[in-house]
Amino acid sequence: MHTQVECIACLTKQAAGLAREFLAPHKREPFMRRVLEGLARFDCDAPPPLFTREIYRIYRDMDGKGDPYGEKKRHSNEQALSLAPRLRRIIASRPDMLEAALRMAVAGNIIDFGLGAHGCEEIAVEDTIMNALDSSFAVNDIPELIERLRKAEHVLYVADNAGEIVLDRIFIEHIGPDRVTCAVRSAPVINDATLTDAAQAGLDRLCRVIPSGSEAPGTPLSLCSEEFLECFAAADLVISKGQGNFETLDAPGREVFHLFMVKCPVVSQEVDVPMGSFMAMKRG
Amino acid sequence: MHTQVECIACLTKQAAGLAREFLAPHKREPFMRRVLEGLARFDCDAPPPLFTREIYRIYRDMDGKGDPYGEKKRHSNEQALSLAPRLRRIIASRPDMLEAALRMAVAGNIIDFGLGAHGCEEIAVEDTIMNALDSSFAVNDIPELIERLRKAEHVLYVADNAGEIVLDRIFIEHIGPDRVTCAVRSAPVINDATLTDAAQAGLDRLCRVIPSGSEAPGTPLSLCSEEFLECFAAADLVISKGQGNFETLDAPGREVFHLFMVKCPVVSQEVDVPMGSFMAMKRG
Numbered sequence: 001m002h003t004q005v006e007c008i009a010c011l012t013k014q015a016a017g018l019a020r021e022f023l024a025p026h027k028r029e030p031f032m033r034r035v036l037e038g039l040a041r042f043d044c045d046a047p048p049p050l051f052t053r054e055i056y057r058i059y060r061d062m063d064g065k066g067d068p069y070g071e072k073k074r075h076s077n078e079q080a081l082s083l084a085p086r087l088r089r090i091i092a093s094r095p096d097m098l099e100a101a102l103r104m105a106v107a108g109n110i111i112d113f114g115l116g117a118h119g120c121e122e123i124a125v126e127d128t129i130m131n132a133l134d135s136s137f138a139v140n141d142i143p144e145l146i147e148r149l150r151k152a153e154h155v156l157y158v159a160d161n162a163g164e165i166v167l168d169r170i171f172i173e174h175i176g177p178d179r180v181t182c183a184v185r186s187a188p189v190i191n192d193a194t195l196t197d198a199a200q201a202g203l204d205r206l207c208r209v210i211p212s213g214s215e216a217p218g219t220p221l222s223l224c225s226e227e228f229l230e231c232f233a234a235a236d237l238v239i240s241k242g243q244g245n246f247e248t249l250d251a252p253g254r255e256v257f258h259l260f261m262v263k264c265p266v267v268s269q270e271v272d273v274p275m276g277s278f279m280a281m282k283r284g
Numbered sequence: 285m286h287t288q289v290e291c292i293a294c295l296t297k298q299a300a301g302l303a304r305e306f307l308a309p310h311k312r313e314p315f316m317r318r319v320l321e322g323l324a325r326f327d328c329d330a331p332p333p334l335f336t337r338e339i340y341r342i343y344r345d346m347d348g349k350g351d352p353y354g355e356k357k358r359h360s361n362e363q364a365l366s367l368a369p370r371l372r373r374i375i376a377s378r379p380d381m382l383e384a385a386l387r388m389a390v391a392g393n394i395i396d397f398g399l400g401a402h403g404c405e406e407i408a409v410e411d412t413i414m415n416a417l418d419s420s421f422a423v424n425d426i427p428e429l430i431e432r433l434r435k436a437e438h439v440l441y442v443a444d445n446a447g448e449i450v451l452d453r454i455f456i457e458h459i460g461p462d463r464v465t466c467a468v469r470s471a472p473v474i475n476d477a478t479l480t481d482a483a484q485a486g487l488d489r490l491c492r493v494i495p496s497g498s499e500a501p502g503t504p505l506s507l508c509s510e511e512f513l514e515c516f517a518a519a520d521l522v523i524s525k526g527q528g529n530f531e532t533l534d535a536p537g538r539e540v541f542h543l544f545m546v547k548c549p550v551v552s553q554e555v556d557v558p559m560g561s562f563m564a565m566k567r568g
Contacts, residue, residue: 005312008320009293009300016293028289033324036292040320044313 001247004266007048008039014190015055022059022068034058047247049218056189056215067188067196076111076163076191077200083126084166090133091170099146100133101174102259106278107132108167109160109242109261111191128261129167138262138277145257145280148237149175156235157182158212158219158249160242160260162197168241169203177207181231187215192244218248243267246279255284285531288550291332292323298474299339306343306352318342331531333502340473340499351472351480360395360447360475361484367410368450374417375454383430384417385458386543390562391416392451393444393526393545395475412545413451422546422561429541429564432521433459440519441466442496442503442533444526444544446481452525453487461491465515471499476528502532527551530563539568 015035019028038054060066067073087104094100107129149155157172157180159165165184172180182203185192193201198209213225219240221229232238238256240249246258247267262268262277271279299319303312322338344350351357371388378384391413433439441456441464443449449468456464466487469476477485482493497509503524505513516522522540524533530542531551546552546561555563 005300005303005316008316009297012296013293016289019289029328032289032292036320036324040317040324 001047001270003042003044003046003048003051006266011039011048011051011055014052018055018059018068023063027062031058031062047218047220049216049244049248050220052189053216069191070188073162073191073197074200077166077197080111080163080166084170087129087170098149098174099142101171102142103132104129105167105171106259106261106280108164111161111163132278135278137280138273139279139281141257141282142280144282152236153179154235155180156231156238158240158245159184159193160245161191162193165193165197165201165203169201169206172207180207182207182209183212183228184209185215186211186213189215189217192217216248218244220248221251251284253284255282257282285331285554287326287328287330287332287335290550295323295332295335295339298336302339302343302352307347311346315342315346331502331504333500333528333532334504336473337500353475354472357446357475357481358484361450361481364395364447364450368454371413371454382433382458383426385455386426387416388413389451389455390543390545390564392448395445395447416562419562421564422557423563423565425541425566426564428566436520437463438519439464440515440522442524442529443468443477444529445475446477449477449481449485449487453485453490456491464491466491466493467496467512468493469499470495470497473499473501476501500532502528504532505535535568537568539566541566
């Protein structure tokens with residue numbers, strides 16, 4: 001997905017939020033200058049998450065602290081873990097448990113703890129998860145995905161955010177963890193899940209978890225590790241969670257099932273569905 | 285007022301909105317690059333409206349059209365003119381007509397027709413104007429201002445936005461137009477009032493109207509004309525409307541009564557009052 005003028009404004013807002021919350025006052029203006037210089041030279045044919053990676057590189061270069069949102073991510077994981085027993089009981093009561101777990105995992109994509117990372121409004125997490133069980137999807141390739149999931153020998157599952165990853169875990173339990181490799185980000189960026197979050201969610205004790213090689217809040221193949229690319233090529237089925245992955249993981253000739261909520265006006269226009277829509281979209 | 289990191293994000297958003305609404309698609313990205321390059325070099329000791337001036341210079345340089353929001357400003361003036369007879373009747377029913385007209389003029393400062401120019405939420409115009417009549421002001425130097433207004437021989441009135449300028453006109457009618465010089469912006473910038481808007485509001489047939497020399501959405505003295513500076517020095521009393529003027533018109537040793545609504549979080553923090561507050565603040 002290309003970067004639009006609105007994305008540039010949104011990226012600047014993200015950077016300003018990061019500066020305000022985590023940088024010493026005397027570092028804020030120099031940080032913003034570097035971000036703006038970088039944005040002015042940015043290739044707008046590239047997707048916005050590639051620039052978010054640059055923002056976090058500049059941040060680390062100026063500050064040295066690894067994970068500004070680490071504490072919030074831990075809290076988000078804890079909140080989702082505390083919801084998990086109830087969600088498992090609800091899934092167990094459903095005729096198609098795999099589909100129920102899938103739908104909850106899509107709804108889990110709203111866990112963005114008010115970062116406003118994509119200019120989205122705050123939405124109630126628990127209500128959204130419950131609604132997703134019976135809501136209609138704006139693009140609904142769930143039947144085909146379920147069918148493919150029942151047959152697949154090797155599923156690559158590309159995770160998105162902390163918190164949400166607990167719901168991914170529950171979904172993966174229903175897929176059958178032996179068949180699943182789960183990929184997470186290789187470095188902290190916004191609230192995206194890393195190996196640390198996968199461990200907190202207990203995912204690493206359930207299935208194979210690998211870092212994707214990407215330090216962007218997405219999965220651009222050009223940044224991915226050999227290990228990830230091998231998985232990506234070898235998998236019978238690729239499931240991609242979240243907007244950042246949708247914006248970046250576009251590989252013609254390789255089918256990917258994108259599960260996400262539409263959280264920003266630019267993506268809403270791109271896929272021609274209203275903001276807040278649930279999506280299960282096969283692409284490639 | 286200094287430019288904060290949040291202002292940089294807000295200025296970028298303003299530029300993106302301008303690009304999206306008024307520039308041909310192939311010009312949007314080059315325009316944003318120039319804005320970002322400019323912002324990266326901007327002196328953050330200067331107030332944000334100085335950079336808005338640069339955004340509009342770049343816009344004019346790339347497009348040539350003089351007043352992107354001209355049509356909206358005309359509409360805004362018309363709306364305010366249609367409200368005027370009712371507002372005049374309400375003022376006439378009040379024991380202190382001068383204060384009632386003053387309060388309505390302050391409330392008129394919300395007329396920003398959803399530009400979101402300062403990251404503010406949309407507020408209902410008519411309700412706000414009515415509420416202002418009896419609302420308490422977060423900073424209330426109205427009694428001193430009224431006292432000074434009754435005595436002043438020459439009042440300099442620095443206007444702010446189109447639409448709002450119709451309410452300024454009504455206030456000026458009550459001040460006594462013979463004593464008033466009203467200053468407006470010298471070039472179109474956002475929805476700020478220019479000579480064209482003053483004429484549509486009928487202000488030019490009522491009192492002396494001058495362009496301030498400023499092409500920024502504010503009145504930085506360094507940009508002002510000789511004519512304005514002479515007025516500014518000679519006036520017994522200076523009334524400044526709006527946030528942009530508050531951010532820029534800071535002249536130690538020269539008292540200015542600032543009448544405005546607090547429309548953005550940065551100004552809210554600067555003056556330590558909640559967003560949406562009415563202000564009548566003597567400074568200098």
